Structure formats: C-alpha cells, structure tokens
Amino acid sequence: MSTKNKILDAADVLFANKGFNGTSLREITSQANVNLAAVNYHFGSKKELIKAVMSRYMDELSPRLESALSLICQAELKPTLHEVFSAFIGPLLHLNEFKENGTSTFLQLLGRGYTDSQGFLRWFLTTQYPDVFTNFTKAVNIAYPELSAEEIFWRLHFTMGTIVFTMSSSEALIDIAQNDFDNKLDIAGVIERVIPYVAAGVGAPITKIEPLSLV
Amino acid sequence: MSTKNKILDAADVLFANKGFNGTSLREITSQANVNLAAVNYHFGSKKELIKAVMSRYMDELSPRLESALSLICQAELKPTLHEVFSAFIGPLLHLNEFKENGTSTFLQLLGRGYTDSQGFLRWFLTTQYPDVFTNFTKAVNIAYPELSAEEIFWRLHFTMGTIVFTMSSSEALIDIAQNDFDNKLDIAGVIERVIPYVAAGVGAPITKIEPLSLV
DNA sequence: AACTATTTTAAACATCCGTTTAAAATAGCG
C-alpha cells in the first residue's frame, strides 16, 4: 500500500476516536509505520491531511447520496419523510464495504468536524459539497411542502446534530445499552432507531413562534 | 472580584468557544488578568478547573430543573411530551440572569464535554448529577408510557445530541439564518424551535426493529 | 549504466503546553 494511503487509513481512525486536535502527527505516522515527515511531504500540513481524510469519504458518499435523493424526488408518489431519511441508509452503510467500520468512522469524523478546530470543516463541507445540502432540502420540501425554508433550515440542522452527535458517541452508547438492556446492537441498528426519530422531528406540526422582542 | 471567579468567568467563555483541549491556561489567565500559576494554585489542575466550570452551571441549573420536572410528574393531568421538554426552558434561560449568555455558554460547554477529552465529562455529569437523568426519564415515561426503557434511553440520547449539538454551533447558525431569512433570532428563539422537534422525535410511533443478524 | 526525479529518513527547529518552584507581596490577626 502507498504511504499516502497508509497515512489516511491510520489518520481517520485516530481522528474519529480522539478528535483532530487530540491526535498528533507522531501518533498517526507511528501507527501507519511511516516517517514523521511523510505527512508534510505528501499532504503539506496537518490541516490538508484532515481535508484529505474527509474528502476520501465524501467522494465515496456524495454521488450515491445524490442519486438516492434524486430518485426519491423524481418518484411519482410523494415520498414520506421517513422515506427521505431512509435514503441515507444505503449510501452510509456502503462505507462499511469501502473501509472497515467506515460508516461509524465517517459519522464520528463529521461530528468532530463540527466542534473541533473552530468549525473550519463545516466551511469546507458546505463549500466543497453544496449539492448534498440542496438536494436534501429539496427532498424534504417535496415530502413536507408546508414547511417554510427557514423551518427546513433549522430542522435539518437539528437533524444533523442528532445524527452526528449520536454517532460520535455511538460506541459508548452501544456499550451502555448492551449492559443495561442486554440487546445486541450495531451501527446499523442505531441508524434504524434514529430514523423514525428524526423523521418525526422534521415532520413535527408547525408551531407559531411568538416573537419575544421586536428589535 | 476574586481571582477564582475571574478565572471561572474567563474560562467558561473560552472553553465554550474553543473547546477544552483547544484552550490553554495562558489564554485563560491573560484574559482574566491573573497570573498563569493562579489556575494551579486555586484549582490544582486544568482538569479540576473544567469540573469547577461545569459545576458552577450545574449547581445553578439542576435544582431548578428537578423542581420543574417533579412539578410535572405530580400534576393531575398526564403531561404531554411537549410540556415535559418545555420544563427545560425556564431553568435554562435562567442561566442568562446568572451570567451573560449563560444559556448558550452552558449548552456549548455541554456539547464540548461529550466530544472533547475522551468523554470524561460525561462520566463526571452522570455520576455527579444522576438525578437530572432519572427525573427526566421518569417524566418521559409518564408522558409516553408505551415507550420501553431501552427506547427511552436511545431517544433521550438523540435529544441530547440535538440540543447540545445545535447549541454548540448556535452562534454560527443564527448568523446564517439572519442573513438568509432576515429573521432576528436569539438563543431563546432557537430553544422555542427545537422543542417541537425533539418532542415529536421522542413521541415518534414505536417501530418494530427487525434484527438484522442474530449473533 | 548513468543520470534525474521522487521518496524516505533522522535530526533539529521553534513554539507552545501544563505544572512547579521559590521569592515577593498582601491580608488577617493577636
């Protein structure tokens, strides 16, 4: 395997588990069995390595996601919100074939990216992969046309929070659940449980927001 | 103001904005206009400072939360999920009187605590303030008795994710929303929008989970 | 085989980190 890929494989697991700031280049390179300077030689900087790690997943995910969502948008029957969110299952679980534990690793990385490093990763994702967001918004709009653009905006970000946060601590949660409830569960099981939740959340009845203060 | 409080005031804002690992003691002490060694003198270590920052908020929040939830549990009418979650509004917004931007700062800290520093803060909160979790679970159980303990577990963690994640990036989201939708919004407005979402999510119909593989 | 371009390596660099030390300053009190 190439040095570049050895670095990427070691980096994404460590980044997912310990965060971007919490993982040093020395950990990555020793885990990958390459020289410390290899990161800066092949990627330029740690920041560029982070981008590369995310791009590898996004490039695998986003085309599948786009086709799944456009399939839903072009269907004759108006899709339910549950169907819209279920469109994510296939592309997300496909990451497990792309790389071992790929699904949970990617979702953990996504969670890290929103909180670590001053949110520069959110900027990276929204500017580099804007179609994912617009297609998603479009699908939700078809399934629930009464929602205003602003309400969709907020509810999609709530959803993003639910998913990303859950997955970033999914290992710990699965452990607790197995101890307390004796129920074997994996990442696919968590996804199956979260989808009814977010579908109901996005589909919540529209409530009039009383303006507390008119500035 | 005492040196201890100057440190706490400077620390929680910086911790909320840049994370625990991302904030150095030198940033905190220079922001607080105290000597670098003051943190180790008054708190012992950075880790103890983090605990102190969180305790200051939790000690202010948890009694109000407990009384609000127990009020709901003892009411004659069975509460709705919306009412259960609305019980959080008062105690949370009270943090704004306790400290400027206290509500969003605290929720950001909560989000940091779940992802930063290997989740030691989750351990700290669940062991030091277990009543908050059990009371909350109890209230949800009254409002939606058909939910099994395991389903409550998962949906409450989804909810935690929604809230914590949203608030940890609430400033950025409010900025975007103001630009795109011309709608002035503050932290209270975000809370008003998120409650119907999480109430609907927790109240989602129970779906039979098909076991993918029986190990 | 000879030469060039690419990659790998060990070492050093400057900088930042949390913590400790010991002296100086201040506060509290009989």
Add this chain to the structure above:
DNA sequence: CGCTATTTTAAACGGATGTTTAAAATAGTT
C-alpha cells in the same frame, strides 16, 4: 506593630507539538 498565613508573581522545567532541513535511499528513464 509584628507575626503568620494566604495569595500573587516571575521564572523556569520537562515534554509534546507541527514543521523544516538536508542527506540518504529508491524508482524511473534514456
């Protein structure tokens, strides 16, 4: 006041971090 206890201060400590350097090793090409 004089003495003690508490707090503040400047400086240094050992260690970790991302990055750079320049030489060594390897690969590719004519």
